[in-house]
Amino acid sequence: MSQTPSTPPHDHHGDSGRALAEFRQFRERMNTRILGENNLVINRFFNLDGRAYEGGALDVKTKELLGLVASMVLRCDDCITYHIIRCAEEGVTRDEVFETMSIGLIVGGSIVIPHLRRAVDRWDEVERARAT
Amino acid sequence: MSQTPSTPPHDHHGDSGRALAEFRQFRERMNTRILGENNLVINRFFNLDGRAYEGGALDVKTKELLGLVASMVLRCDDCITYHIIRCAEEGVTRDEVFETMSIGLIVGGSIVIPHLRRAVDRWDEVERARAT
């Protein structure tokens, strides 16, 4: 990585090691603040959002791939990052992630490409973190 | 089904047996016309669209579920119908389809519900066709 720029311009994350940590910190901090507001609808939705990815007729891994492809075609970087992290935790392989992303690309078109670039960057980051 | 209205209002398909047949006919007729135009980019895209769902690191069934959830969150009834048909052909179970659709609903929100209604109607139609 040393020959590549340390500051990828479109995610603005300084170095990639810090990026995932920051993502997690902001996510956790704001979730706490939002849930602490005790808005019934929001809190139940957050709970339901967790439930949707639990294993059932489909296993957790497949559900994370579904979450990943849905996030790609809707073009949400944070959602992609979240599901990339979860996919890695569930043992999804690099080829499986790329095939999932290829379907997101075909369905969603070239408008997905900037998100694909950041998604691959994020996946590489997660893989490096696991290798250490 | 005899006690339900024979003309569901929001897909306007007369009776459900005819609906799938009409979907297939129009799809086939227009695909022929479009490909016959010999626009290089369009024809290659159609070819690539077929390739994306072939088995690889992920099996065909998983890829069809990915196609289904992506179509749901992007709210395209025809794309949903196509993947519903393909899911049935690949032996996806009713529970697997509902869990896939539940993720589409959570990710995409209540705006997905009208498409969920038509998707379930379509799935029922495909199941009835298989039962005959």
Add this chain to the structure above:
Amino acid sequence: MSQTPSTPPHDHHGDSGRALAEFRQFRERMNTRILGENNLVINRFFNLDGRAYEGGALDVKTKELLGLVASMVLRCDDCITYHIIRCAEEGVTRDEVFETMSIGLIVGGSIVIPHLRRAVDRWDEVERARAT
């Protein structure tokens, strides 16, 4: 209305009296079928969807206007129809509906116009039903 065509082309509802009845029937029939499936995530989402529009810090009427404008910018005809019906039930005036729709139009752009046409047609239909 007698001088206007009885079959508006882009909602395909035959006559307008039947259109709302059909919308309600299909909606009810499919909701029953979907909820009968007992998918935990889907059923809880449907319940939560109802809760979100109950009165609280904001009254029911304001929440229905929020639902209407959100449905317009996301361009979902069925969602618009539903909130149009609910707005009428909550005593929203014609001017209030048009101002809400004007914000939907400014935020969402000319791509919203076909949905605006159908929304106004639906609102007129609801008003006529009330007048009878």
Add this chain to the structure above:
Amino acid sequence: MSQTPSTPPHDHHGDSGRALAEFRQFRERMNTRILGENNLVINRFFNLDGRAYEGGALDVKTKELLGLVASMVLRCDDCITYHIIRCAEEGVTRDEVFETMSIGLIVGGSIVIPHLRRAVDRWDEVERARAT
């Protein structure tokens, strides 16, 4: 056309000759009703929408192609139909329309395909009307 089904399933227009006429009638009827409401914001927006496609640094034809591709990637059938009609009036050729649609397809992905089918059907209809 006699060898093709007379009722294309996904636009539900009976026969194609009637479809364009109905589109125009409903559009005109609702525009009259909407503008008659005298909502300042809506009326000015409609006026501005017309202005945007007038010739300037770019000619009218190019602007109609821009309107067409924007309508395709946003997947609005009525908007596509409108710009297809306008493109024909401005002398856009079949090849130019297909190249414009190919860019819409690449940018927007396979989710655009159902709209592409209906757009080509509409273009054929407009061409037949001109041939008569």
Add this chain to the structure above:
Amino acid sequence: MSQTPSTPPHDHHGDSGRALAEFRQFRERMNTRILGENNLVINRFFNLDGRAYEGGALDVKTKELLGLVASMVLRCDDCITYHIIRCAEEGVTRDEVFETMSIGLIVGGSIVIPHLRRAVDRWDEVERARAT
């Protein structure tokens, strides 16, 4: 706040006091530059955009809530920030903002959550600015 990271990762705003100031400066600077171009359509649209939120049958506060929920479901952080600021100026309460955001969340789904996090962060920032 002192125990939380001073650089929330996904809005990249350094500290929150600076963020709103920067938002306003860039917005103002670019609006001046854009309007100075004298493109008739763009300038009239900017004018109309201001008009749409003026009081009428609905009061300004309700219109700002409509603008906020529309911005949330369309997932535009800058638009959300703008309406958050305007809501605060119109005396919207914290509970009213959360209920509006809960409808945006239900309608738009979990894909809205990253924007909800930043919206709440922005609202807290606006509240702190008012407290000083």
Add this chain to the structure above:
Amino acid sequence: MSQTPSTPPHDHHGDSGRALAEFRQFRERMNTRILGENNLVINRFFNLDGRAYEGGALDVKTKELLGLVASMVLRCDDCITYHIIRCAEEGVTRDEVFETMSIGLIVGGSIVIPHLRRAVDRWDEVERARAT
């Protein structure tokens, strides 16, 4: 320009000279990494994406304007930046870019405005680079 802030808040690019260079570097670096993965579908899509903008019945310049307006209404900053750069290379004038953007604004609505601000900032940057 010297009296304006050197760090526009919503694109976070430090100074504008560096912004375009960073965009290009990240784009190039990630494209290399993605294509090196040898996923057939992704690689063919990237190839096809290039083909779509080659001259044919429509010239390259017109196709870049189509790419620009499609990117605006789909609200993708990176895609807009790419087509802004390409438009400049093809000799598109400032007036032509503003008219294209005005159509994107009318079709896509006020939700496009934050992207319009960044697009104009980018165009100014490209013009300054050409002037040097």
